Amino acid sequence: MSTVAEAAAARAAAAAGPEAVTFAKALTTAMADAMRADDGVVVFGEDVAKLGGVFRITDGLNAEFGEQRCFDTPLAESGIVGMALGMAMNGMRPVVEMQFDAFAYPAFEQIASHVAKMHNRTRGRVTLPMVIRVPYSGGIGGVEHHCDSSEAYYAHTPGLKVFTPSSVADAYWLLREAIASDDPVVFMEPKKLYWSKEAVDLEALRADFEATNVEASRKGEGRAAVVRPGADATIIAYGPSVPPALAAAEAASAEGRSVEVVDLRTIVPFDDETVCASVRKTGRVVVVAEAQGFASVASEVTARVQERCFHSLAAPVRRVTGFDIPFPPPKLEHWYLPGVDRILDALDELQWED
Amino acid sequence: MTIPAEAQEAVKRFGISIEDYMLPVHGQIQILSEDGTMLPEEQRGSSPGHQYPVPSDSELLEAYRQLVIGRRVNDQNSALVRQGRLAVYPSSHGQEACQVAAALCLRDGDWMFPTYRDSVAVMTRGVDPVETMTLFRGDWHGGYDPHAHKVGIQSTPLTTQLLHAVGVAHAAKLRGEDTVVLAMCGDGATSEGDFHEALNFAAVFHLPVVFFIQNNQYAISVPLAHQTVAPSLAHKAVGYGMAGERVDGNDIVALLAVLDRAVTLARAGSGPLLVEANTYRMQAHTNADDATRYRNQAEVEAWAAKDPLNRMRHYLRSTGHLTDDAETAFAGDAEDIAQQLRDGLNAEPRLDPQDLFRHVFTEPTPQLREQAAFLRDELARDEQSALSLGREEH
Numbered sequence: 126m127s128t129v130a131e132a133a134a135a136r137a138a139a140a141a142g143p144e145a146v147t148f149a150k151a152l153t154t155a156m157a158d159a160m161r162a163d164d165g166v167v168v169f170g171e172d173v174a175k176l177g178g179v180f181r182i183t184d185g186l187n188a189e190f191g192e193q194r195c196f197d198t199p200l201a202e203s204g205i206v207g208m209a210l211g212m213a214m215n216g217m218r219p220v221v222e223m224q225f226d227a228f229a230y231p232a233f234e235q236i237a238s239h240v241a242k243m244h245n246r247t248r249g250r251v252t253l254p255m256v257i258r259v260p261y262s263g264g265i266g267g268v269e270h271h272c273d274s275s276e277a278y279y280a281h282t283p284g285l286k287v288f289t290p291s292s293v294a295d296a297y298w299l300l301r302e303a304i305a306s307d308d309p310v311v312f313m314e315p316k317k318l319y320w321s322k323e324a325v326d327l328e329a330l331r332a333d334f335e336a337t338n339v340e341a342s343r344k345g346e347g348r349a350a351v352v353r354p355g356a357d358a359t360i361i362a363y364g365p366s367v368p369p370a371l372a373a374a375e376a377a378s379a380e381g382r383s384v385e386v387v388d389l390r391t392i393v394p395f396d397d398e399t400v401c402a403s404v405r406k407t408g409r410v411v412v413v414a415e416a417q418g419f420a421s422v423a424s425e426v427t428a429r430v431q432e433r434c435f436h437s438l439a440a441p442v443r444r445v446t447g448f449d450i451p452f453p454p455p456k457l458e459h460w461y462l463p464g465v466d467r468i469l470d471a472l473d474e475l476q477w478e479d
Numbered sequence: 480m481t482i483p484a485e486a487q488e489a490v491k492r493f494g495i496s497i498e499d500y501m502l503p504v505h506g507q508i509q510i511l512s513e514d515g516t517m518l519p520e521e522q523r524g525s526s527p528g529h530q531y532p533v534p535s536d537s538e539l540l541e542a543y544r545q546l547v548i549g550r551r552v553n554d555q556n557s558a559l560v561r562q563g564r565l566a567v568y569p570s571s572h573g574q575e576a577c578q579v580a581a582a583l584c585l586r587d588g589d590w591m592f593p594t595y596r597d598s599v600a601v602m603t604r605g606v607d608p609v610e611t612m613t614l615f616r617g618d619w620h621g622g623y624d625p626h627a628h629k630v631g632i633q634s635t636p637l638t639t640q641l642l643h644a645v646g647v648a649h650a651a652k653l654r655g656e657d658t659v660v661l662a663m664c665g666d667g668a669t670s671e672g673d674f675h676e677a678l679n680f681a682a683v684f685h686l687p688v689v690f691f692i693q694n695n696q697y698a699i700s701v702p703l704a705h706q707t708v709a710p711s712l713a714h715k716a717v718g719y720g721m722a723g724e725r726v727d728g729n730d731i732v733a734l735l736a737v738l739d740r741a742v743t744l745a746r747a748g749s750g751p752l753l754v755e756a757n758t759y760r761m762q763a764h765t766n767a768d769d770a771t772r773y774r775n776q777a778e779v780e781a782w783a784a785k786d787p788l789n790r791m792r793h794y795l796r797s798t799g800h801l802t803d804d805a806e807t808a809f810a811g812d813a814e815d816i817a818q819q820l821r822d823g824l825n826a827e828p829r830l831d832p833q834d835l836f837r838h839v840f841t842e843p844t845p846q847l848r849e850q851a852a853f854l855r856d857e858l859a860r861d862e863q864s865a866l867s868l869g870r871e872e873h
C-alpha cells in the first residue's frame with residue numbers, strides 16, 4: 126500500500142515525463158536488463174568489474190551479478206575476443222569491452238579470421254552470439270590511439286554486424302538487439318555522446334523490447350531511421366556525426382531549406398530501402414562521417430546512392446568526412462571533425478536552382 | 480600466488496619445491512625404449528612429482544590399432560594429393576603417436592582444438608574421415624559439425640584456436656561442468672602472441688585446459704632454435720604458473736601416461752597444464768614444400784629409427800599381445816578407412832554456388848540476397864547461351 130504522499134509524488138513524476146538519462150546510463154541499463162533476462166550473458170574486458178570500465182559503462186554490473194558474470198581479464202585484447210568466441214561457441218552470450226577503438230587492433234585477427242567467419246566456415250552449425258563493444262571516434266580531446274573511427278575495418282569484413290547508436294533510446298535498444306543477435310555484432314559507441322542526456326523512459330523501452338520478438342523481426346535487415354523529416358535534401362549520417370547533421374539541418378531550415386536527416390543506426394546490415402526512399406524524395410544528398418573519407422563507409426553510401434538513385438539526383442552526392450590523415454592531436458582536432466559549417470557548405474553546393 | 484592442490488601435495492610428499500613440480504623433467508618422459516622394450520622405472524626420465532602410471536595392455540593394443548590406421552590415413556591422403564583429389568595435405572607421418580594419444584586421452588564430453596596438421600587426431604576422435612578432408616579437398620572451409628564430436632575446425636591461423644579452447648573451458652567451468660579441453664599447436668606456433676594470451680588466460684582463470692605442443696622440430700623450414708632459446712617449450716609453463724611436462728612424442732605409452740594424468744588433473748581442478756611432445760615431421764611441411772632445402776638426410780634417418788609404430792609393434796609382438804590375427808584385423812581396419820577416403824574423395828563433391836551466400840549470417844542480408852540472385856541469373860544466362868551455342872552447332 127502506498128501512502129497518499131507517494132501516490133502524489135508518482136503522479137507529479139508522470140506528469141513531468143521521463144527523466145533525463147545519459148547515453149552511458151542507457152548502455153549500462155541495456156546490459157543489466159539483458160543479464161537479468163538471460164543467465165548466459167556475461168560481460169568482461171579490461172577494468173570493467175570494480176571500476177565499471179574507464180567510461181563507467183559497466184558500472185554496477187559486477188556488484189549486481191557477481192564475479193562470474195562481470196569480470197576483469199588480463200590485459201590482452203586478442204585473448205578477450207578469442208575467449209569470448211569460445212564461450213559463445215559453448216552456449217554463452219559474451220559482451221566484451223574494448224577499452225578504446227585503437228586498442229581493439231590486437232584483436233583484429235580473432236575478429237576478422239574467426240568471429241566473422243566461423244558461422245560460414247561451419248555452414249551455420251556454430252553460431253556466435255557475441256558483442257564486441259568499441260568506444261570510438263573523437264571530439265573528446267583524446268590523445269593518439271583514443272579517437273579512431275575504425276568502423277570501416279569491421280564493415281568491410283563479411284560476417285560481422287556493425288551497429289552504432291546516436292541517441293539515448295537507440296543506445297538502449299540497439300545494444301539489446303546486438304546482445305539478442307545470433308550473429309556477432311561490433312557495437313560502436315561514439316564516446317563523445319556518452320554524457321549526452323535525453324528524456325527517455327528506459328523502463329518503457331525495456332518492456333517494449335522484451336515484448337518484441339527481435340530475433341524474428343527484421344533479423345537480416347538494416348535499421349536506418351529518418352530522425353528529422355525534410356523535403357529538399359537528405360543528410361545521411363551515423364554515430365558521432367548525427368548531432369552535427371541535425372544541427373546543420375536546423376540551421377538550414379532557418380535559411381528556408383527543409384533538410385531530412387537519415388541515421389543509419391546499423392552500418393551492417395545496410396538499410397538501402399530507407400536511405401533510397403529519402404534520396405528519391407529529396408534528390409539532393411550529403412553524406413557525413415567522422416572517419417577518414419578514402420575507402421570509407423561514407424564512400425560506400427555514396428556509391429550505393431549513386432547506383433540506385435541516379436535518376437532522382439539533382440546534384441552529385443557530396444561527402445563531408447575526416448581528412449585522409451591520422452586522427453589529429455587534441456588541439457588540432459577541431460579542424461578535422463566534420464562540423465555544422467562544413468555540412469552547410471556542402472549543402473550549399475548541391476546545385477540549387479533558386 | 481595460488482598453488483594448485485595437486486602441486487601442494489607433490490611438494491609435501493616428495494619434499495620438492497613448487498618450481499620442481501612445475502618444471503618439466505630433465506630430458507623427457509620415455510617409457511618404451513626406441514627398440515620397443517618397456518624401460519625399468521628408474522630409466523623413464525621421471526623424478527619426484529613426475530611419476531606416471533603405465534596404461535594397461537588392452538589400452539595399448541587399441542592405441543596400436545589406431546596408430547596403424549593413422550599411418551594408413553596419412554599415406555592415403557598424401558597419395559590423394561598426388562592424384563589431384565586433394566588440394567593440399569599437411570601430413571602427420573611420424574607424429575601418429577601424438578595424434579592418437581591426443582584423441583584417446585579425452586572423454587566424450589571433452590573438447591579438442593586441433594590444427595591443420597591434426598587430421599589423424601580428428602578422425603581418431605570419431606569425426607568422419609571424408610568430412611575431415613573437406614578443408615583440404617577445397618569444397619568448403621570445414622566439413623564437420625564441431626558440436627557433434629566436440630572438435631573445433633582445424634585451425635590455420637597459428638594458435639588462434641588456443642583462445643577458443645580457453646573460452647569453451649571457461650563457459651564449461653562457469654556452468655560447473657567437468658569438461659576438459661585439449662588445445663593443440665606446433666613448436667613454431669609457440670612464438671605467436673595468442674599462445675601467450677591463451678596460456679595466461681587459462682592460468683589466471685584456472686581453467687581445465689591441457690595445452691599439447693607437438694614439437695616436430697620445424698615450422699615449415701625454420702628449426703626450433705630460431706623460435707626460442709628457452710631450455711624447452713615445456714619450460715614455458717612455469718612462467719604462467721602452470722606445470723609443464725616433456726615427453727617422448729614417438730612413444731605412445733609415455734604420451735598416454737602423461738596426457739591421461741594431465742587430463743585427470745585438469746578435470747579434478749588443477750588448472751591448466753602444458754605437455755610438450757618431442758617428435759619429428761618425417762615428410763615435408765605439405766606437398767608444396769621441399770624439405771631437402773633445409774634439413775639433411777642423416778637427420779631424417781636418425782628419426783626414422785625412432786618410428787612410433789615400429790616401437791609399439793615390437794613391444795606388443797614380443798610380449799605376445801599382438802597376434803598374427805590381430806595384425807591382419809588392424810591392417811583390414813586401416814584399409815577400410817583408406818577405402819572410405821578413396822571412395823569419398825574420388826567422387827566429385829556437390830558444389831552449390833548459392834552456398835556462398837547462405838551462411839555468412841544466420842539470415843542473409845538484403846545485399847547478400849541481391850548478390851545471390853545476381854550469380855543465379857548470371858549462371859542461368861551462361862547455361863542458356865551454352866545451350867543455344869549447342870543448337871547452332873547441330
Ligand SMILES: Cc1ncc(C[n+]2csc(CCOP(=O)(O)OP(=O)(O)O)c2C)c(N)n1
Nearest residue numbers: 596635636637665666667668695697698699
Ligand atoms: C598466423 C599465421 N602465420 C603464418 C602461417 C603460415 N604457416 C602455416 S604452418 C606454419 C608453420 C607452423 O609450424 P609449427 O607451429 O611448428 O607447426 P607444424 O606445421 O610444424 O606442425 C606457418 C608459418 C599461419 N598459418 N598462420
Ligand SMILES: [Mg+2]
Nearest residue numbers: 665666697698
Ligand atoms: Mg613444427
